[in-house]
Amino acid sequence: MERAFTPTLYIRLRKRASVAPGETVTLGRVAQLLADPDMERTLLELPLFKPAELDGNIVLIDMMHIVKTIRSVYPQLKVEYFGEPHVLVDVQTKARPPNRVALAIVWLLLFVGSGLAIMNFHEDVSMLEVHQRLYEMITGRWSEHPYWLQIPYSFGLGAGMVLFFNQLFKKRFNEEPSPLEVEMFSYQESLNHYVITEEYKKMLHSASSEPPAGVPDGNKDGGSGTNGGGSA
Template identity: 40%
Template sequence: MPNQVYVRMKKNMELTEYQLLQLKDIAVISTNDTKKKEIEYAPIYRLGKKDKNIVVIDSFLVIEHLNRNFPDLDFQLIGPNQTIIRINKRRKSPSVLIALSVWLLIFVGTAMTIMNFHYDVSMQEVHQKVHFLLTGEKKEYPLWLQIPYSLGLGIGMLLFFNHWFNKRFNEEPSPLEVEIYNYQQDLDDYVIQYENAHNDADHPHSSS
């Protein structure tokens, strides 16, 4: 009975340059066979400019390729059925001026959004009414309510996004990270569907 080799494809990979892909680059294997190193370093596909920036490698074609090169072994696939490779060429770091401009744009946009929301819901009138109910006095600017409310709004946003610069408050993902993850999942599903529809049966990959 041939030795079994378990192959688990990596779901996503990011590279900064075109290169020769070996099995260890796109998958993790587990086996007791003495040929483990040889299998890991088996060439699968050479990336080139024709592949542009996205390549989808199908596990079925990888297993077929391995079966031809190692006929005495039994390959068993577990996990994802494709590996999506994104080629992101090295880019220069953005200038401080551009980073500050983007930060300023986001800051002003966020501030305008918050102010417009408070204007729409008449937040100042709400504070005035709360002040009147608690003190029996009418006051145009109840600062003792407005200042803590403003501070609480900022602290609440920090807790909501679970980040202070690069520091996390806890290990729980923020709602924004969950939405980004869901978006990435949908994007990967689309890429796999689109690439497989244009897959060339003569090669273990499809490129966009």
């Protein structure tokens, strides 16, 4: 006897998604899907959650909530998920126009501060005395201002910073991320982890019987952690 065919949905949640205030979050906005074409078209438009003003600007949608919503439409559908068992949804607010005065003040403070930091460093290591000594060793004469050493050194310092950060204005020298980009990525990952942990705490301690975008029993999703997968 032939076994009955069970339709399967393969799903991978995105790390973050964005919606406008009052916009309904659909499954297609927060996940990549692979299923029967007709079924997939329906699932892409499946509403999951509509953020309210009380929900704040960041909402956590849990895989258990997603599976429950999918099963309400396709009870026999088997769900296989890969990757994260949750997705963070940013509720975008109105972007304020940039304040040029504040930008100029910040730029000036950074410029002066970085310049003072470089000058203090050179004073601490007695760079002027080092240049004077090098000049005397090379030429046999002592000079109070060895400009032919100081000027190339100054240009080299600036060129070294440009190469270190791998970017000159909008031009990149190669595809490797700069140290600043790596540090910003690490910061964003830590921030996401913190937000997810806090959102799960809210879900666990919520007095309501059914949180708007999750389940009251936390991260019981059948997955195996950050890069795990599972089925339902």
